[in-house]
Amino acid sequence: MTDTKITLPESEIPTHFYNIAADLPTPLAPPLHPATREVVGPDALAPLFPSGLIAQEMASDRWIEIPDQVREIYRLYRPSPVFRARAFEEALDTPARIYYKSEHVSPVGSHKLNTAIMQAWMNKQEGVKRLATETGAGQWGSALACASKLVGLECMVYMVRVSYDQKPYRRVMMKTYGADVVASPSTLTEAGRSALAANPDSPGSLGLAISEAVEDAAGRDDTKYALGSVLNHVLLHQTIIGQEARKQMELAGDYPDILIGCHGGGSNFAGLVFPFLADKVSGARKNLRAIAVEPRSCPSLTAGKREYDFGDAVGLTPLLMMHTLGHTFMPAPVHAGGLRYHGSAPLVSHVLDAGLIEAEAYDQAEVFASAVAFARSEGTIPAPESAHAIHATVRHALAAREAGTSPVILFNLSGHGIFDLAAYDSFLSGRINGK
Amino acid sequence: MTDTKITLPESEIPTHFYNIAADLPTPLAPPLHPATREVVGPDALAPLFPSGLIAQEMASDRWIEIPDQVREIYRLYRPSPVFRARAFEEALDTPARIYYKSEHVSPVGSHKLNTAIMQAWMNKQEGVKRLATETGAGQWGSALACASKLVGLECMVYMVRVSYDQKPYRRVMMKTYGADVVASPSTLTEAGRSALAANPDSPGSLGLAISEAVEDAAGRDDTKYALGSVLNHVLLHQTIIGQEARKQMELAGDYPDILIGCHGGGSNFAGLVFPFLADKVSGARKNLRAIAVEPRSCPSLTAGKREYDFGDAVGLTPLLMMHTLGHTFMPAPVHAGGLRYHGSAPLVSHVLDAGLIEAEAYDQAEVFASAVAFARSEGTIPAPESAHAIHATVRHALAAREAGTSPVILFNLSGHGIFDLAAYDSFLSGRINGK
Numbered sequence: 001m002t003d004t005k006i007t008l009p010e011s012e013i014p015t016h017f018y019n020i021a022a023d024l025p026t027p028l029a030p031p032l033h034p035a036t037r038e039v040v041g042p043d044a045l046a047p048l049f050p051s052g053l054i055a056q057e058m059a060s061d062r063w064i065e066i067p068d069q070v071r072e073i074y075r076l077y078r079p080s081p082v083f084r085a086r087a088f089e090e091a092l093d094t095p096a097r098i099y100y101k102s103e104h105v106s107p108v109g110s111h112k113l114n115t116a117i118m119q120a121w122m123n124k125q126e127g128v129k130r131l132a133t134e135t136g137a138g139q140w141g142s143a144l145a146c147a148s149k150l151v152g153l154e155c156m157v158y159m160v161r162v163s164y165d166q167k168p169y170r171r172v173m174m175k176t177y178g179a180d181v182v183a184s185p186s187t188l189t190e191a192g193r194s195a196l197a198a199n200p201d202s203p204g205s206l207g208l209a210i211s212e213a214v215e216d217a218a219g220r221d222d223t224k225y226a227l228g229s230v231l232n233h234v235l236l237h238q239t240i241i242g243q244e245a246r247k248q249m250e251l252a253g254d255y256p257d258i259l260i261g262c263h264g265g266g267s268n269f270a271g272l273v274f275p276f277l278a279d280k281v282s283g284a285r286k287n288l289r290a291i292a293v294e295p296r297s298c299p300s301l302t303a304g305k306r307e308y309d310f311g312d313a314v315g316l317t318p319l320l321m322m323h324t325l326g327h328t329f330m331p332a333p334v335h336a337g338g339l340r341y342h343g344s345a346p347l348v349s350h351v352l353d354a355g356l357i358e359a360e361a362y363d364q365a366e367v368f369a370s371a372v373a374f375a376r377s378e379g380t381i382p383a384p385e386s387a388h389a390i391h392a393t394v395r396h397a398l399a400a401r402e403a404g405t406s407p408v409i410l411f412n413l414s415g416h417g418i419f420d421l422a423a424y425d426s427f428l429s430g431r432i433n434g435k
Numbered sequence: 436m437t438d439t440k441i442t443l444p445e446s447e448i449p450t451h452f453y454n455i456a457a458d459l460p461t462p463l464a465p466p467l468h469p470a471t472r473e474v475v476g477p478d479a480l481a482p483l484f485p486s487g488l489i490a491q492e493m494a495s496d497r498w499i500e501i502p503d504q505v506r507e508i509y510r511l512y513r514p515s516p517v518f519r520a521r522a523f524e525e526a527l528d529t530p531a532r533i534y535y536k537s538e539h540v541s542p543v544g545s546h547k548l549n550t551a552i553m554q555a556w557m558n559k560q561e562g563v564k565r566l567a568t569e570t571g572a573g574q575w576g577s578a579l580a581c582a583s584k585l586v587g588l589e590c591m592v593y594m595v596r597v598s599y600d601q602k603p604y605r606r607v608m609m610k611t612y613g614a615d616v617v618a619s620p621s622t623l624t625e626a627g628r629s630a631l632a633a634n635p636d637s638p639g640s641l642g643l644a645i646s647e648a649v650e651d652a653a654g655r656d657d658t659k660y661a662l663g664s665v666l667n668h669v670l671l672h673q674t675i676i677g678q679e680a681r682k683q684m685e686l687a688g689d690y691p692d693i694l695i696g697c698h699g700g701g702s703n704f705a706g707l708v709f710p711f712l713a714d715k716v717s718g719a720r721k722n723l724r725a726i727a728v729e730p731r732s733c734p735s736l737t738a739g740k741r742e743y744d745f746g747d748a749v750g751l752t753p754l755l756m757m758h759t760l761g762h763t764f765m766p767a768p769v770h771a772g773g774l775r776y777h778g779s780a781p782l783v784s785h786v787l788d789a790g791l792i793e794a795e796a797y798d799q800a801e802v803f804a805s806a807v808a809f810a811r812s813e814g815t816i817p818a819p820e821s822a823h824a825i826h827a828t829v830r831h832a833l834a835a836r837e838a839g840t841s842p843v844i845l846f847n848l849s850g851h852g853i854f855d856l857a858a859y860d861s862f863l864s865g866r867i868n869g870k
Contacts, residue, residue, distance in 0.1 A: 003444070003445045003510065004445065004510035004511060005445065005510065007442060007444075009438070009442075010438045010439065010440065075438065075439035075440065076439060076522075076813065076814050077814070083511075087511075087585070105540065106814075107813070107814030107815045107816070108814070109853070113814075146814055149811045150522070150812075150814065168856075168857075168860065169853075169856040169857070172856040172857070172859050172860040172863070173816065173853075173856055173859075175859075175860075175863050176807060176810050176811075176816055176856070176859050176863065177810065177811060178811055372611060375611050375612065376584045376611075376612060376613055377585075378511065378542070379511050379512070379541075379542030379543070379548075379581055379585065380542045381542070381608065381611055418544070418604075418608075418853045418854070419853070421603075421604040421607040421608055421611070422603075422604070422607070424607050424608075424610075424611050425603065425607040425610075428607070428610050428611065
């Protein structure tokens with residue numbers, strides 16, 4: 001019997017984040033001020049983020065050290081295992097060798113905790129007392145609530161009203177971690193009060209919740225803002241995923257031919273892929289394929305344009321150069337809430353344009369069918385977001401059988417689906433069709 | 436930095452189950468036929484269980500081999516880590532060294548999968564096509580549904596109506612694994628139809644659901660019945676927990692002074708404790724304490740009598756010699772559904788009477804307070820059942836500070852609480868008081 005899980009000791013928790021900005025063939029386009037369209041400097045971000053994170057956002061060093069105290073907290077769940085998906089391979093009857101990095105093992109159930117811990121710690125170091133953020137479905141809010149408590153910060157989460165009402169368990173999880181959670185629009189901010197004045201029954205939106213959190217943080221000396229994806233420093237923190245996976249694939253005696261991650265804002269995809277992509281940039285692994293997988297209903301990479309656009313829905317943030325469907329784009333209500341973002345991280349957009357990665361889009365019915373097949377082979381029920389990576393894996397594994405090849409596929413299982421069983425119920429009851 | 440997680444390679448998955456029956460100071464009282472009160476032989480159990488499991492139920496060998504194919508499936512999540520709870524120790528300001536075995540890492544979120552896999556595999560070996568079982572809150576049903584799919588059996592779950600309606604996510608999880616799930620009472624059995632005739636709106640009960648599953652299994656040649664706790668063979672399978680933990684404590688350079696597990700039917704407690712208890716029986720570790728923790732509302736060990744009683748609520752099963760509150764006892768509706776059982780496993784009852792273990796009972800409000808403190812230190816939100824073990828750990832850790840001692844405490848984190856966030860909501864909103 002060979003091992004199913006490829007594990008690493010805690011001493012192999014990465015000591016540095018990998019900054020792909022140092023290895024890009026062309027430099028990244030900088031963010032612009034929304035009004036003046038001039039390049040945004042560190043000062044413009046200071047009301048919202050601590051200086052240590054702003055420095056990481058703009059850093060050009062290849063390696064950025066991870067503080068010992070942060071690595072200490074990572075020990076709660078890292079290194080995460082890489083699984084060889086033998087049972088899934090058998091179920092698919094494929095000659096492909098399929099591996100998955102299991103980020104769902106974190107206490108909050110997803111990779112989001114990786115950056116939440118680093119962000120909370122840096123804020124704590126700089127004397128911040130309290131973090132404000134927004135959350136839609138609740139993944140990011142749960143991660144930041146947990147990380148804030150672990151480092152000793154207060155946490156304020158503006159949760160989109162419709163999720164607040166329909167997804168009470170994520171809200172309870174955040175409160176269990178000691179966070180304050182309010183439905184957005186709330187009466188706590190100007191933005192919230194205006195929205196409520198216009199419509200007392202407003203269901204809220206992610207854009208509005210961002211406005212509330214940003215207003216909260218900008219208006220209080222003791223509070224900063226935290227974001228769960230898109231920005232350079234967030235993707236940077238997630239590179240511990242791919243660094244661990246590289247070592248684990250070495251232990252398995254395999255190197256991936258195809259890397260696959262689902263894509264919403266881009267952080268779990270970048271986290272897995274960027275540390276391998278250095279090999280493609282250097283020419284050592286010219287044929288390495290890296291595939292970002294998005295829902296057909298929100299196809300920023302496969303159908304969006306690369307241009308300067310706002311990061312949020314209402315136009316408050318700096319302009320970012322990214323693949324976007326337009327910041328007013330309203331994706332159809334798919335169950336993979338974490339993939340419902342109009343744009344893509346500037347770094348992911350950049351490497352897509354540079355031809356270093358590919359993108360694919362799938363319908364949710366086929367995605368859920370693959371998710372159920374995975375659960376029935378491997379036991380773990382995947383998050384609907386991660387299920388997009390699983391479905392792409394299925395497609396490439398079956399194509400390999402047709403082609404008579406046996407590629408090594410590594411995908412990122414970014415989260416479990418225990419909070420998403422209502423979506424599985426819809427699928428199993430035949431209420432999910434097409435997109 | 437020292438490691439937070441004490442891990443073992445897959446090669447250290449135990450090769451044998453440990454059968455404490457071989458080491459008991461006095462022999463276990465046998466089960467009796469409910470009508471004749473004569474000792475029940477293997478034949479009486481044959482309509483319900485495969486012969487391999489009946490043999491394990493009655494075995495007197497100290498070590499019982501685990502089939503290679505079963506160990507292969509265990510690789511999906513075993514060996515499970517032992518955590519050193521440093522952050523929790525700090526939060527409690529205790530000189531105690533606290534460790535926990537983490538059975539919540541299984542794909543279904545609890546230790547129940549350990550026996551479900553072994554039971555499903557043995558049934559499959561003997562040509563059974565389909566398993567029938569009951570489930571209350573859904574932990575056991577989820578585990579058997581998953582295990583059945585992994586080995587290739589059909590699975591039929593009779594889920595107590597009130598849980599079926601109030602806990603839809605567990606039901607969806609079972610269906611995701613391909614199981615058939617019906618609300619009990621159902622129209623599929625005589626027992627169900629009679630109950631519905633008497634009361635079409637019957638909320639059901641665990642006793643009635645057992646009757647339905649037993650009737651289903653007894654009436655079909657292709658189907659057997661499976662039980663998730665109480666019986667000897669179920670406790671036997673769980674001893675892989677304690678065997679792994681022994682090796683892990685050795686690696687940590689510590690031997691537990693106090694072992695703690697929550698107690699409902701007795702399987703997670705026995706699983707952790709029995710492999711250590713051999714040292715107490717032999718005299719090598721005379722002072723080892725092992726504490727079973729139950730809810731004050733269902734105190735079978737601390738307030739029940741040891742006598743022959745039925746294993747189920749309606750009086751269908753053989754009579755078992757156990758600590759019991761009487762098979763008609765109706766526990767108050769506490770949130771730790773898995774601990775709402777009127778009796779205790781015969782083996783646990785036996786070692787309690789032999790003075791080898793102790794029992795403690797706590798109120799649920801204090802239990803939830805400890806659970807929240809744990810989540811805020813260690814990240815993981817515990818199941819309300821496991822929170823009983825955590826609360827006892829807190830009590831003994833604080834007592835150690837008072838006494839100026841520094842005991843080594845090892846408890847079993849038998850499951851996570853992601854399906855139980857409604858109960859946390861009740862607690863955080865002040866709706867849980869007293870018992």
